[in-house]
Amino acid sequence: MHTAFVNIDWQGRAVRIEHQWLNANLAEAPLLVFLHEGLGSLAMWRDFPQQLCNALGVRGLVYSRPGYGQSTPRHADERWAPDFMHRQANEVLPALLQALNVTQAPWLLGHSDGGSIALLYASRHRTAGVMVMAPHIRVEEVSVQSIAKAKAAYENTDLRERLSRYHSDVDSAFWGWNRIWLAPEFRNWSIETELSTLTCPVLAIQGIQDEYGTLAQIRDIQRHVAHTQLLELADCGHAPHRDQPQTLTQACLTFFQSHLSPAT
Numbered sequence: 001m002h003t004a005f006v007n008i009d010w011q012g013r014a015v016r017i018e019h020q021w022l023n024a025n026l027a028e029a030p031l032l033v034f035l036h037e038g039l040g041s042l043a044m045w046r047d048f049p050q051q052l053c054n055a056l057g058v059r060g061l062v063y064s065r066p067g068y069g070q071s072t073p074r075h076a077d078e079r080w081a082p083d084f085m086h087r088q089a090n091e092v093l094p095a096l097l098q099a100l101n102v103t104q105a106p107w108l109l110g111h112s113d114g115g116s117i118a119l120l121y122a123s124r125h126r127t128a129g130v131m132v133m134a135p136h137i138r139v140e141e142v143s144v145q146s147i148a149k150a151k152a153a154y155e156n157t158d159l160r161e162r163l164s165r166y167h168s169d170v171d172s173a174f175w176g177w178n179r180i181w182l183a184p185e186f187r188n189w190s191i192e193t194e195l196s197t198l199t200c201p202v203l204a205i206q207g208i209q210d211e212y213g214t215l216a217q218i219r220d221i222q223r224h225v226a227h228t229q230l231l232e233l234a235d236c237g238h239a240p241h242r243d244q245p246q247t248l249t250q251a252c253l254t255f256f257q258s259h260l261s262p263a264t
Contacts, residue, residue, distance in 0.1 A: 003042065003070070008095040010066065017096055018042055018070040022053045022060030030128060030260070032107045033093075034062045035114030037134075037239075038177040039150075041069030044166045048241045055249050056256050058107070063096060067176045073169035080180040082189050085113060089120035104128075107256070110135065112212065112238065113177070116191060119221070122202075123194040129201040129259050131252055133240045134210055137217055138190040139181075146211045147181045154178070195224035201259040202228040205251065207236030207243060229255060 004021075007014045020042055023029065034049050036042070041064040053060035065088055067074035074080075081087075097106070105126040110118030115135030122130045136143065153159040154174055164170040180186055202225055204218035215232055222228040231251050236243040 005070075006096070006099045008092070008099050010092055010095060015066050015072045015092075016070075017063055017066070017072075017092075017099075019061060019063035019096070019100070022050050022062065024059060026057070026059050030056075030058045030107055031102065031104055032056065032058045032060050032109055033097075034060065035093075035108060035110035035118050036064070036068070037112035037114055038181070039163060039173060040111065040114070041166045041173070043069060045241075048245060051245070052109070052241075052249055052252060055253050058256075061100070061102075061106075066092060067169075068167060068173045070168050073172035074176045076171075078176070080176050082180065082183070082186050084180060085116050085191075086120055089117045090124060093117070093121055094125060107131070109133075109252070111241065112136065119198065119202075120191055120194055122200050123191075123197045127200045129203075129256070130198075131203045131205070131255065132218075132221075133205045133248070134207065134213055134238050135204065135217060135221070136213060137192055137195065137221060139187050140213055140217070142214060143212050144182065144187075147178060151178050151182065192220070192224060195221060198225045201255070203231065203252065203255040204228050205231040205233065205240050205248065207233045207238060207240055209236060210238045212238045 003018060005016050005018055007016055042062050045062060049060050049062045064071040066072050105128045107128045108118040109131045111133045115132030118130050118132055160170060167173040204221045206215055206218045218230055222230055233240055233244050240248045
């Protein structure tokens, strides 16, 4: 698949966004936008987006957020603020969709930080539906502990080398994510207030063995948004699309078809 680039104006500068269209020939089909995890990128999704779009019969848009993949890296001295996911949801993603001339309400599939961004976007913007895997709606101690372990692994193992396959500036990607998540001022971060405005269909998915969050994350999404459907996956860690791809795809297909408008 061809990877392309588009510039958006963000934080007073032109930012290059790496993106890829899937099933672009399905011009009238619904659009599913993929939002990657805190250390992810377009390439790190591998072939899952294409497989899911084929199963659902939709177009897909996969992109790397600023600081990730082949998108414009974070400045070395740039430190993300606690509202960094809000800014991705309310500034970067709308600017990207506008730059790509997307006018239809998208479906969103987000993983981890990308799941949180998807929920935030849907709380303020027209959205057809949201599917989130291992989303964060607040900071848990298990998340902080695992992210601290990731820091040690980045500094002392081959993790940096392995991640460099997916990012043109791997330090930009890793330290932007790691430093804010471990910052004391981030401990009180929460998006629970924003959840109350969600009206679109929501499917929340989490592995029972997720090392970055507990099942309370998705169960509390349902507590705030009663129509949320839950999927708790056994034998599954933080990445359902890698650990349980077939089960995940079937669940997404069932959810998608049950909420697809006859006019779509």
